[in-house]
Amino acid sequence: MSASATEVGQADRPAPAESERWPRGISRHATMRISDVLAALRIEFPAVTNSKLRFLEEHDLIEPVRTPSGYRQYSPADVERLRYVLRQQRDRYLPLKVIGEQLDALDAGVEDFTLPHARLAAEDGVTQRPAGSGRLTAARLAEEAAVPSELIDELVTAGVLRPEPGGRFEPWAREIVMLAASLGEHGIDARHLRSFRAAAERQVDLVEQVVAPLRGQTSASSRAHAGTVAAELGELCARLHTAFVRAGVADVAP
Template sequence: MIAASGASSASGSGAEPERWPQGISRHATMRISDVLAQLGGDFPAVSHSKLRFLEEQGLITPVRTGAGYRQYSPADVERLRFVLAEQRDSYLPLKIIKERLAAMDAGEPAPVPSPRPAPQQGAATSRRRWTVDLVAEATGTSPEFVRSLVDAGLLRETAGTLGADAADVVRITARLAEHGIEPRHLRPLRTSADRHVDLVDQVVAPYRSQQAEQGRAHAHELADELGDLLARLHTSWIRQGTTELP
């Protein structure tokens, strides 16, 4: 397995130019969970599925171990940080971000990041712990609407804190509400999702209970893969059904 640093990867005749970011270690030792822990503070909505999707789109290329597990380097993390920041701050599609990365790989300087509004006092840390008021502010909805999603069971609140995906859930449900689809109509969808999670849990439980770190890593990756497959299956059924409507 080749996992050399940037300096060694560029040495030797005929070696390909070092991809951006240059000068950062390409020694891949981090698991997906390690990467999420590093990125979660700035990008709380990032997930296993998101990393897999970016890999499928060719934006990152983690190393695969002999057992098939993904491992990431510090350079991979910085590349991911750039992609996620461009999506969040500049609202760029992945096609444009990929073109920018290709240009940076070829030696062009990285673009100056778009300025972000200065956070309010205390917001830098509290953004990592979504509350009803913070989610309402971030999504342009009312606290009453967000609270209605909590009451309907579409959002879960623990000790006053909502999940990392709360803002996405609120944005989607707000769009659906514009068409008369209210939170109460979405309860069966949430129940179905919970059942799918339980199904995945049954499959990965034997691996998660293993003492070996490799077994627990496999449990995380398997859960992510199964969740992605179930989500795609549900999406396919919905799209097929809507296209067949008279």
């Protein structure tokens, strides 16, 4: 092949593409408006708002394209990146800094991540169960937790569980009942669990004190920040409590 032919062949080849940000293999053609993105995400994150997306953009977790008029446009890859961030916040209570470090690693190809299927969520943000959703009656709660209905009554009497005015319970009460039942197998009954509830409420009060100044601000970004900080603090409190219990149990065990 002559030199000129080689030059022509090289000119015909597309230039090597720059390393894509994660996720790879998904369209990066930005044609989605913010309303389209919210519609795509709200099946799994019903509480997400445009202010939340702007807040994540401010923290460099997402970079939408700006049109000449200044409007934001997103690609399907951007939506999956947002979905990852929101899942890490919801499911693992990770701080934004840690999520950002994870995304940097994914961008660099240091670690891989398989996109999970979307999980349906109720209007209050609680993940739906395959059969039915919403608040639970005492009978339904006992059935789903596979415990005698008497245990529900004992937990309510002890103040461990607090039903709503209509007598129904939030879906997360199921986990509390199941844990209470497991502790009961070791002789730890409902009255012993009041201290757990009291300790948790003191921690929630502390979180509320920290978040109150943010929640009192009028900007949508500040309110979104308040929710993020509350989730992070809640997870840190839970981890600290776990660390104290594990350390104490280590001293008890032979």
